[in-house]
Amino acid sequence: MPAAALKPKPLPTQSTAKRPVLFDSPYEPVAKRPLPAGRPREWYVTHNRRLKAMRLAIALLDSGVYLPTQARNERIRRTARLIGVHPPSDTTCHMVRAFLRYNR
Template sequence: MAVAAVTTKPLDPTLHDPFRPMLPFTAPTPKKALPPGRPREWYIAHNRRLKAMRLTIALLDSGVYQPSSASNHRIRRAAERLGIHPPSDLTCRMVRTLIRYGR
């Protein structure tokens, strides 16, 4: 009696990557220039908040719901996967604060 051999392909590791977008990739929209006339510190703080929000969303999507489980190393690894420059300690602290209040 002949038995059919079953072969399976190994799982693609990128399918289980929590930082991989679920939708097909679309080109990012061109960035708008920020309004002129503000002090430099305002722009630095604004960009830091945007970066912290992007990292917080990525961590929440990957299942990190407690600030205590979001170490600086884990946040910097998420930034690396997203293609963002490594965040500073201050930005990592902001990410943990956003996770705390984002639940």
């Protein structure tokens, strides 16, 4: 069997599809679900802090901040104001820099 026959057929694009192809918009928020019950309070605090830090890290990456040294607390808090998030604590700012560090 020729190698070309083993290749999967590419998905249709907007120009080759018979009908419009629906794309998932990355800017559309995911539907929120309730968090699992029965965990200790500290788990919920940490979980929400991680989510906030990820949102801030993504916003910083979108604005051109790629290095943790570029993301000082003031810049992270300014970004939080821009995207409509409550000002992060020092711990959350530290977590944002950790996400940027591991992004590289």
